[in-house]
Amino acid sequence: MNKLIYLTCILSISILWASCTKEDIDIYSGDDALFFAQQWGVAHFENHINPSNASKNSHQAYSKIGFGGMLEEDSLLLLNVQISGFIKDYDRPFGIEVVNDSTTAINGTEFELVDPVADAVIPAGGSNALIRILFHKTERMDNENLQLQVRIIPGEHFVLPFDNEGYGRMPIIPSTNTILNEYNNLNLDPSIHNIFINNFLTMPPGWVNNFMGIWSENKFRLLLDFTNERLGWTIATWNDKENMWPPATRYKMPQALLAEYLLEQYKKGREHWVLDPDGTMMWVPDQNLPWGEDARPENMEGN
Incomplete structure (x- = not known):
């Protein structure tokens, strides 16, 4: 019985193998x-x-x-x-x-x-x-x-x-x-x-709003100028997430540099105030600026 089953299996496989000829395999026939x-x-x-x-x-x-x-x-x-x-x-x-x-x-x-x-x-x-x-x-x-x-x-x-x-x-x-x-x-x-x-600027991967405020291209261009001049940073520095970690310490100097500039412009008078594209006052946290996040110039006192 076992021999009969074995021979039957071999015969079935042979029939299937014989039916799969090269002529049955489709090949690409379209244009190049x-x-x-x-x-x-x-x-x-x-x-x-x-x-x-x-x-x-x-x-x-x-x-x-x-x-x-x-x-x-x-x-x-x-x-x-x-x-x-x-x-x-x-x-x-x-x-x-x-x-x-x-x-x-x-x-x-x-x-x-x-x-x-x-x-x-x-x-x-x-x-x-x-x-x-x-x-x-x-x-x-x-x-x-x-x-x-x-x-x-x-x-x-x-x-x-x-x-x-x-x-x-x-x-x-x-x-x-x-x-x-x-x-x-x-x-x-x-x-x-x-x-x-x-040549549009995009938010660097390590940017944290808690330390630098809401990102804007205008703000980032100022930061690039200040940090390049004072710290030797480049766009590559900002785009290196590991280099910008931990943000609590790495962002302290950029915060201070930008806040110093914003305050200088504020003291010069209203026409010198620095705004973000949405019309709000450019702002960074933890720098004791005389305005807060989302402040608008029309709602502020000053010359």
């Missing part, structure tokens, strides 16, 4: 296509694809260059272009162009494509290309969020099969941040990529 496959999100200012941890990054429909968080005046973006289709044993060039009517950054002054001809090639045995774009910080980035839009020109070796609906089949995960979602929603075409460039 190109699309932007930019991945970032592991770190706030990581704007390039990182092969060592690409699986941890989300596909994004845009990139950001935030000079407000950098010491550098220039920033190199590596823009990833990916293929869908077969890998070939020869180089396959394509094209990259700037979409001028959707670009506010100035070519040659605020950005430059490093070598668009050499970069826009899917190499033999490869499945992607990295387009190098170099950005330069300018004064108008302090107040303007500039945009660069680039587009893939497929050339003779590729097609662009993705349309607005096709975008939904790509592994793009929008950010949960409202502003970033707005950026993503500006573009549903994976043959186009938007890059946003500014």
